[in-house]
Amino acid sequence: MLIQSKRLDTGVITDRRALLRGVGTVGLSAAAIAVLGGCESMAASKSAREADVEILNVALGLEHEAINAYQLGAESGLLQDPVLKTAVMFQGHHKAHRDALVATIQKLGGKPAAEKSMNDYATALNAGSLKNQGDVLHLAARLERGAANAYLGVIPSFGDKGLAQVAGRLAADEAMHWTVLASALGETLPSKALSFGA
Amino acid sequence: MDAQPFHVRSIMHRSFGLMLVALSFACVPGAFAANAVRGEEIYNSRCIACHSPDANRVGPKHRGVVGRKAGSLADFNSSKAVRTAGVVWDEETLDQWLADPQGFIPGQRMNFKVTDPTDRADLIAYLKTLQ
Known part of the structure; x- marks a missing residue:
């Protein structure tokens, strides 16, 4: 009963202490990613390292966009608790992804891709068409599923197996986000196995 | 026996x-005949993280891509490799690109492969509808 009382209809733990524990876990995870990634690339040829940096920078672009998409949703006034709290938590995950990617790109001697303006993201995501909470959640779910598939899709292209593993961990976070969002939207979960990455 | x-x-x-x-x-x-409807489903599942038909995002917008010179969008900063590849996107070049972007244009940024030939054909059929 205690556990049930901490869960709302989205299946997300919203108890304040539990949420704070979750944020702590995110911070540790991001640090671990930054330390794990790029060891093989550091020892690889310059061209192989640059190729990995290019992939990481595309990933960073996805994270910049996700952070701004959740910001647009949070500022829209369309999200009510507990959905708003969940969106802010997911945005926190994406900020941790961003920080880990920036650290790894810099470690490899690359220049991290810059964030665009909020207006640019609002235009690209057609934010003006968002009229209710469902619209925001549908947009978030579409981006999260796409991001999970994108991370899975670039895994074979990494020269560094450690970075490939990091991409797998990022994909797992995005798949988790999609699952929660799909549940909140009342969508049926995939009946077939291997629904991501293909 | x-x-x-x-x-x-x-x-x-x-x-x-x-x-x-x-x-x-x-x-x-x-x-087999390419299926643009299935291609749109694949697009919305695998391409949508970076691309949209009408907006430049992490990757360039796709409306009008078939018949366009690679890297020629004025409002998108394509990689030098793509801009100078001298490629025009058609069924054949898109198929080679989607199968192995780095093999087709070394130094590009996409690095996302669509390994299944039927998936590629269906995706290209959908891209051809974006006129």
Whole structure:
């Protein structure tokens, strides 16, 4: 009963202490990613390292966009608790992804891709068409599923197996986000196995 | 061992022949009519993280991509490799690009492969509808 009382209809733990524990876990995870990634690339040829940096920078672009998409949703006034709290938590995950990617790109001697303006993201995501909470959640779910598939899709292209593993961990976070969002939207979960990455 | 009756051998031969025909079709890209509706589903699942038909995002917008010179969008900062590749996007070049972007244009940024030939054909059929 205690556990049930901490869960709302989205299946997300919203108890304040539990949420704070979750944020702590995110911070540790991001640090671990930054330390794990790029060891093989550091020892690889310059061209192989640059190729990995290019992939990481595309990933960073996805994270910049996700952070701004959740910001647009949070500022829209369309999200009510507990959905708003969940969106802010997911945005926190994406900020941790961003920080880990920036650290790894810099470690490899690359220049991290810059964030665009909020207006640019609002235009690209057609934010003006968002009229209710469902619209925001549908947009978030579409981006999260796409991001999970994108991370899975670039895994074979990494020269560094450690970075490939990091991409797998990022994909797992995005798949988790999609699952929660799909549940909140009342969508049926995939009946077939291997629904991501293909 | 006893020899199998003629009708059993005949059925086995025909079945084997059908299997060979099916396999040969499965291995030839474009052997089946491409399905733009399925291509749109694949696009919305795998491409949508970076691309949209009408907005430049992490990757360039796709409306009008078929027939366009690679890297020629004025409002998108393509990689130098793509801009100078001298490629025009058509069914053949898109198929090669989607199969292995780095192999087709070394130094590009996409690095996302669509390994299944039928998926590529369906995606290209959908891209052709974005005029």
